[in-house]
Each structure stands twice: as structure tokens, then as C-alpha cells.
Amino acid sequence: MALRGVLPPEVIQLTPNVFTQPFWDAAAEHRLVLPRCTACSAYRFPPAPFCWRCRAQEVEWVQHQGNGAIYSYTVVRHAVIPDVRDALPVIAAVVELPGTDGCRIVGNVVDCEPEDVKVDAPVMLDWYDVRAGTAVPIFRLI
Amino acid sequence: MTVTENTLKDKTAVVGIGATPYYRRGQSLPQTPLEMAGKAVIAALDDAGLTVDDLDGFALYSMGFDTSLLAQWLGVPDVKFTAMLTGGGGGAAGSVGLASAGIVSGMADVVVSVMTLQQAASRFGASFAPRGKPGATYSAPPSPEGNFIQPAGLHGPGQMFAVLAMRHMHLYGTTREHFAEVAISTRANAVRRPTALMREPLTLDQYFDARMISDPLCLFDFCLECDGAVAVVTTSAERARDLRHPPVYVVASAHGGHGRWGQAITWLGMPDEYFASSGHRPIAQRLWEMAGVGPESVDVALLYDHFSPMVLMQLEDYGFAPVGESGPFVADGNIRWPNGSLPVNTHGGNLSEAYIIGMTHVKEAVEQLRGTAVNQVDGAQFALATGGPASIPTSALLLRR
Numbered sequence: 153m154a155l156r157g158v159l160p161p162e163v164i165q166l167t168p169n170v171f172t173q174p175f176w177d178a179a180a181e182h183r184l185v186l187p188r189c190t191a192c193s194a195y196r197f198p199p200a201p202f203c204w205r206c207r208a209q210e211v212e213w214v215q216h217q218g219n220g221a222i223y224s225y226t227v228v229r230h231a232v233i234p235d236v237r238d239a240l241p242v243i244a245a246v247v248e249l250p251g252t253d254g255c256r257i258v259g260n261v262v263d264c265e266p267e268d269v270k271v272d273a274p275v276m277l278d279w280y281d282v283r284a285g286t287a288v289p290i291f292r293l294i
Numbered sequence: 295m296t297v298t299e300n301t302l303k304d305k306t307a308v309v310g311i312g313a314t315p316y317y318r319r320g321q322s323l324p325q326t327p328l329e330m331a332g333k334a335v336i337a338a339l340d341d342a343g344l345t346v347d348d349l350d351g352f353a354l355y356s357m358g359f360d361t362s363l364l365a366q367w368l369g370v371p372d373v374k375f376t377a378m379l380t381g382g383g384g385g386a387a388g389s390v391g392l393a394s395a396g397i398v399s400g401m402a403d404v405v406v407s408v409m410t411l412q413q414a415a416s417r418f419g420a421s422f423a424p425r426g427k428p429g430a431t432y433s434a435p436p437s438p439e440g441n442f443i444q445p446a447g448l449h450g451p452g453q454m455f456a457v458l459a460m461r462h463m464h465l466y467g468t469t470r471e472h473f474a475e476v477a478i479s480t481r482a483n484a485v486r487r488p489t490a491l492m493r494e495p496l497t498l499d500q501y502f503d504a505r506m507i508s509d510p511l512c513l514f515d516f517c518l519e520c521d522g523a524v525a526v527v528t529t530s531a532e533r534a535r536d537l538r539h540p541p542v543y544v545v546a547s548a549h550g551g552h553g554r555w556g557q558a559i560t561w562l563g564m565p566d567e568y569f570a571s572s573g574h575r576p577i578a579q580r581l582w583e584m585a586g587v588g589p590e591s592v593d594v595a596l597l598y599d600h601f602s603p604m605v606l607m608q609l610e611d612y613g614f615a616p617v618g619e620s621g622p623f624v625a626d627g628n629i630r631w632p633n634g635s636l637p638v639n640t641h642g643g644n645l646s647e648a649y650i651i652g653m654t655h656v657k658e659a660v661e662q663l664r665g666t667a668v669n670q671v672d673g674a675q676f677a678l679a680t681g682g683p684a685s686i687p688t689s690a691l692l693l694r695r
């Protein structure tokens with residue numbers, strides 16, 4: 153069954169670089185992985201070539217279950233580009249992941265009504281298969 | 295560490311202001327953006343009683359433009375200083391501080407800060423949208439960092455600032471009525487101004503009847519999308535005393551921000567301590583330190599208003615209201631002209647006069663301190679102008695007469 157509350161595939165274009173490619177490779181397999189500093193254990197997101205805390209470069213990719221709470225959100229109701237008009241409204245949520253030094257993932261909260269979404273609401277991670285080999289994180293209210 | 299000795303304080307003054315008419319998005323054609331910049335520069339020099347022969351520096355922001363062609367067109371005799379604040383729309387006020395830095399250092403004598411804008415071929419409202427269909431004019435190429443927010447539909451600054459506004463509401467009980475007070479009070483100021491693009495009064499009913507763009511923001515929480523140019527000329531305090539208008543002194547200016555504020559709305563990972571803020575707190579702290587005065591001295595505040603909730607957060611970050619209490623502060627009528635304790639955006643702001651990426655705020659600060667503003671604050675001595683809450687640098691400028 154089609155997901156309700158996501159944008160059409162044609163407006164979702166990923167342009168990974170060397171730092172972000174591992175995230176998207178894992179995403180395509182429906183796994184959420186986050187880069188963690190091998191020197192001081194600080195998570196960094198979005199993926200970056202330096203640790204914001206200790207400036208080391210090396211990371212290990214740590215899998216996260218992806219469940220968290222809505223830190224904040226907006227309900228996008230007005231299309232600023234025509235290609236998204238039929239998909240609106242969509243709920244864009246910023247979800248903070250516990251135990252990650254405050255890493256936040258942005259994704260649509262799907263298959264629910266805007267009125268049901270609240271700051272601090274617990275959510276679980278799911279994936280939107282945009283096309284073969286490309287998936288982006290989405291969330292569902294628990 | 296205090297910074298009271300070796301600063302810019304009172305060493306320079308704004309002596310000229312100039313602008314083109316303001317236009318709805320795309321209506322400035324067939325002029326070109328650089329042509330409009332030239333018109334504003336000439337107007338600002340003329341306002342000062344100076345000419346292009348006196349001009350020797352450019353201080354820009356927000357990706358600016360290449361000054362070589364403009365200097366060539368205008369025949370500037372000797373260019374000695376061309377510099378630009380990095381970042382997005384945060385540098386408007388700070389570009390005058392940059393001009394002052396060039397003058398105080400001795401590198402230049404008469405420096406112009408100028409913004410020119412034409413949103414015919416593209417619009418800021420969709421500046422983070424994907425490239426779209428061939429031939430579409432609303433597009434921007436996605437960046438690797440943008441990949442983490444754009445797929446969810448955050449395609450313009452308004453959708454992103456809405457997230458900050460929602461968090462502020464959650465933490466502090468801020469309401470849409472508080473946002474409305476910013477929009478309505480700003481519109482009330484624009485009604486009296488011939489230069490304003492929006493001159494019909496705005497009622498609370500109209501505000502709540504307007505379409506929602508991105509919750510909690512409705513149409514009237516968004517600034518205008520405009521064309522036009524505004525220029526501001528700065529020189530040494532000594533030279534300023536011999537020019538056409540009474541000098542408007544640069545008391546203090548600061549720009550920058552916390553590194554972990556960073557790209558701000560395009561990553562949304564800012565530390566919890568100041569996520570629901572304008573990013574201006576470190577700027578405000580240095581501004582007041584340099585000035586030797588605080589928010590209680592400000593007679594009129596020109597606060598960058600791309601989105602109405604960000605005016606509230608600046609009121610907090612500059613210390614006009616405690617953090618979390620800007621909503622009740624505006625509800626009490628404090629930002630209304632002429633009777634509020636702190637009239638805000640007496641020119642009609644980005645919301646109702648024109649959006650020239652904040653340079654209209656600097657221009658209005660100068661007019662208020664000359665005593666020539668349309669909505670004059672009686673006896674205004676100190677005026678604050680700010681640059682946009684945005685990626686760093688954000689910026690501020692404190693002027694006095």
C-alpha cells in the first residue's frame with residue numbers, strides 16, 4: 153500500500169559525497185548508521201570529516217535502532233514548487249535519537265493526521281523506498 | 295576580557311543612504327541587479343554630499359556581487375577596500391561594521407555597503423527545492439548536507455524556521471497571537487509609508503483567515519519577495535562632521551555566532567541550549583560590551599523580520615525580554631509605534647515594506663537618528679539594526695546620533 157505523507161520520488165535526489173555515502177548505502181538496506189569518533193566517541197551528524205569535539209577524523213559507523221522523540225516539526229501545506237502539490241500536506245519532523253550526543257534526523261511522519269503529531273511524541277524509524285537503491289528515513293507515531 | 299579600548303566605537307559614521315524603488319518579485323525588469331546597485335550607490339553618495347570621486351571601498355554580504363564591473367561602470371578613481379561578510383542574509387547590519395573596520399584600519403576612507411536583489415529568475419522561497427523539471431526556474435542543486443532535510447519537504451527557509459518556531463511554542467507557550475502581533479504592528483507602520491509595498495492594514499481576523507504555509511507559520515508570517523537595491527555610505531567620524539547630514543555614529547557592530555549554530559536551519563542540529571533562538575546571543579553580548587550601553591538604551595529596534603517568530607527570538611537574544619517571554623512582551627504593546635516601550639520595524643520591515651535582505655533596516659535606523667523617519671520615534675538617540683537569523687555570521691549594528 154502506498155505511503156501517505158511523503159513527497160513523490162522525482163523531487164527526491166540524493167547527491168552523496170565521500171562522507172555521507174556510507175549513511176545512504178546503509179539506508180538502502182534499511183539500516184540507520186551514524187558516524188562516531190574513534191578517538192572520543194562523539195557522534196557527528198550530518199557526517200563530516202572532523203569531530204566537532206576533538207577534531208579527529210576517523211569514524212566507526214554505528215547502527216542505531218532509530219527510535220526517538222519528535223524534537224520539533226512543521227506541517228508543510230503550501231507547495232513552493234509545483235511538483236509537490238499533490239503530495240501535501242506532509243509532516244516534516246526533527247527526531248532526536250537517544251544516546252547519540254543529540255543527533256537529529258529529519259524525516260516525514262507518515263500515515264497519520266497532522267493533529268496527532270506533538271513535540272516530544274515518541275516515534276519509530278521506518279524507510280521510504282524512493283527508487284531501487286535509494287531509501288530515506290521516515291517515522292511513525294508509536 | 296573586555297573590549298572597551300581598541301574598538302570601532304564612535305570612530306566612524308553613516309553619512310549617506312540611498313535606494314531604488316522597491317518592486318514585487320520580478321517587476322524591476324528590464325533593469326539589471328548591478329544597474330540597481332549602481333543607482334543606489336549614486337543616490338547614497340549624493341545624500342551624503344559626496345560623489346563617486348570620493349568613494350574608495352565596498353563592504354558587502356550575502357554573496358554580494360563582484361565589485362569590479364560596478365567600479366568600472368562608475369569610474370571609481372581608486373578602489374582601496376573590497377570585502378564581504380560570508381554566509382547568507384545574516385550580514386546586512388554587519389556589512390556597515392565591516393566598512394567601519396576598513397576605515398578605522400586606514401585602508402579606506404569612504405566605504406559603501408550595498409545590497410541588490412532581483413528575484414525574477416529564481417525565488418528565495420524555494421531556495422532549497424530540488425532541481426525539478428528541465429526549464430523550471432525555482433531550482434537549486436541539492437548539497438550532500440541538504441540530502442538530510444530536503445526529502446522531507448523542507449524546501450524553503452520558511453519551512454525550516456517553522457521548526458524553530460514550533461519548538462519555541464512548545465518550550466515557552468508562545469502562541470500564534472504573538473506572531474500575529476509582530477505582523478500586524480509591522481503592517482501598521484507600513485501603512486503610513488509611501489515606499490511600502492503593503493499599505494492595507496492587517497487585522498487579526500485576516501491573519502487567522504490566511505492560508506497556512508508551514509505550521510505554525512501562515513502567509514502573513516512570511517516576508518515579501520522583492521526586487522530593489524539599498525546602499526549605505528560610511529566614513530570616518532572626523533570627515534562625517536563636514537557632510538550634508540548630522541553624523542550617525544557607529545557605536546558598535548558585531549558579527550559571527552557559535553560555530554555549532556553553523557548552517558542553522560539547513561542542518562537543524564544546533565545545541566538544545568539555543569536551538570529555539572535567533573542565533574544572535576553571542577552577537578548581542580559583544581555588541582553591548584563594545585557599546586558600553588545595553589538594551590535599555592535603545593529607542594528603536596530594526597530587527598530582521600524574514601519570519602515573524604524570529605523577531606520574537608531576537609527580542610530575547612538582545613535582552614529586551616527574558617528568554618521565553620517575548621510573546622507576552624509583544625502582547626503588551628511594547629513593540630508598537632509610537633507608544634510602545636520599544637518601537638520595532640518602524641519602516642514596515644521585510645514583512646510589509648520591502649525585503650532587500652535587511653538593508654532597509656539600516657536605512658531606517660539612520661533616518662530615525664536624523665529625525666527624518668516617516669514614523670519618527672521622538673528624540674531617538676540609539677537605534678539597533680540586525681542582520682538575519684541565518685547561518686553564521688549573523689550581525690548587529692548599534693548607531694547613535
Ligand SMILES: [Zn+2]
Nearest residue numbers: 189192203206
Ligand atoms: Zn572526537
